[in-house]
Amino acid sequence: MQSLAVDGYSRLAVIAALHATVRETVFEYELLDQNNETLGLLDSVSGGSIKNNSLATNANRTAKFSISDQGVNYLSDRIRPWMKLRMPDGGHASWPLGVFILSSPSRVIRSAGEHRKVEAYDQRLILLEDREEDRYVITSGTNFVTAINTILDSAGVTEHAIIATDKMLPASRDWKAGTPKLRIINDLLGSINYSPLNFSSAGIALSRPYQRPSERAPGYEYAATDDSILSPDLSIELDSFGVANKWVATVSEADRLPLTSVYTNVEPSSPTSTVSRGRTIVDFRSVDAADQESLDAIVARIAFEASQLYEKVELETALMPHHENNEVVQVTYPRAGISAKYTEHKWSLPLQAGAGMKHTLRRVVTV
Numbered sequence: 001m002q003s004l005a006v007d008g009y010s011r012l013a014v015i016a017a018l019h020a021t022v023r024e025t026v027f028e029y030e031l032l033d034q035n036n037e038t039l040g041l042l043d044s045v046s047g048g049s050i051k052n053n054s055l056a057t058n059a060n061r062t063a064k065f066s067i068s069d070q071g072v073n074y075l076s077d078r079i080r081p082w083m084k085l086r087m088p089d090g091g092h093a094s095w096p097l098g099v100f101i102l103s104s105p106s107r108v109i110r111s112a113g114e115h116r117k118v119e120a121y122d123q124r125l126i127l128l129e130d131r132e133e134d135r136y137v138i139t140s141g142t143n144f145v146t147a148i149n150t151i152l153d154s155a156g157v158t159e160h161a162i163i164a165t166d167k168m169l170p171a172s173r174d175w176k177a178g179t180p181k182l183r184i185i186n187d188l189l190g191s192i193n194y195s196p197l198n199f200s201s202a203g204i205a206l207s208r209p210y211q212r213p214s215e216r217a218p219g220y221e222y223a224a225t226d227d228s229i230l231s232p233d234l235s236i237e238l239d240s241f242g243v244a245n246k247w248v249a250t251v252s253e254a255d256r257l258p259l260t261s262v263y264t265n266v267e268p269s270s271p272t273s274t275v276s277r278g279r280t281i282v283d284f285r286s287v288d289a290a291d292q293e294s295l296d297a298i299v300a301r302i303a304f305e306a307s308q309l310y311e312k313v314e315l316e317t318a319l320m321p322h323h324e325n326n327e328v329v330q331v332t333y334p335r336a337g338i339s340a341k342y343t344e345h346k347w348s349l350p351l352q353a354g355a356g357m358k359h360t361l362r363r364v365v366t367v
Helices: 011-018 124-129 144-154 181-191 292-306
Strands: 025-032 038-042 045-053 061-067 078-086 092-096 100-102 106-110 113-121 136-138 160-162 173-175 205-207 220-223 230-239 246-251 259-264 282-286 308-318 327-333 338-350 356-366
Touching: 011 078, 045 078, 061 078, 061 100, 124 181, 144 160, 144 181, 173 181, 246 292, 259 292, 282 292, 327 356
Parallel strands: 160 205, 220 327, 246 282
Antiparallel strands: 025 038, 025 078, 045 061, 045 338, 061 113, 078 092, 078 100, 100 113, 106 113, 136 173, 230 308, 246 259, 308 356, 327 338, 338 356
């Protein structure tokens, strides 16, 4: 989550302005070159919207813009929108909303003039479209994060902040020609139990060791209070599905000893455990892991993510520009009996003052 202490204003002052009865917001659009260096501000963007989906396999963050400027190079230029909140002293608190690569636009010609409707995507698109020309090999003993940073740099993604690790590849690995660089990066991240690669609102490539939502502190609270920015309407849905109660994962490669890890749900209070069901349902899979410690952590993660129901909540707030990817928020809504932490896996932010921002949240109910 982006900091709310920005541009010389404290977190409390910014929160007060975000929750004020009357807010004044403006949007600016920074034109960037292919290296994310600024080319100036665009004054011809008439609107648009931004969506973020942390579960997407391609771009997490997408955007739509309506542009009348003919000076934009749609093949190489990028756009970084900013939301600016007017503060009581007349200044502004500002947040970037993502760095977007532009697609070929469609032209719309009306009596008022011509403009272009542009679809745009975050920088994961670069790593999806950039593929290895030959078989790609990483030798044993190479540090995982070093290998990832090398691939990012080779694709021209030079702004990255992958959390460092001391883990090394225990054996050489290779990928066939034509493999997207994003696939190789996420394979490596998965082997050390890191989150998939994503890009921050400022355009920086990020990944860190995976943490369960229950272990993460909420970055923000949405509460139905007197100064609430919550819409009075929300929907709640509990998605149930059958789950296994025993997980077996193996690593088997020709030039290293095989590894196996087993995790069994034997908790009597769990309705899907081997004890409660009286039978065993096995989820067996082969995975890539750096070592036994990583394999055990991966299996525990698989078991945790599979042994659960998702309570989905959809709600609407005023525009809140500080959200990033896959965050944890606290929701307190007494009328619905809600007071819990949720993972926000989708949000949608119209680039229009006074509009509402939609959030899709999930709360894990372990079974």
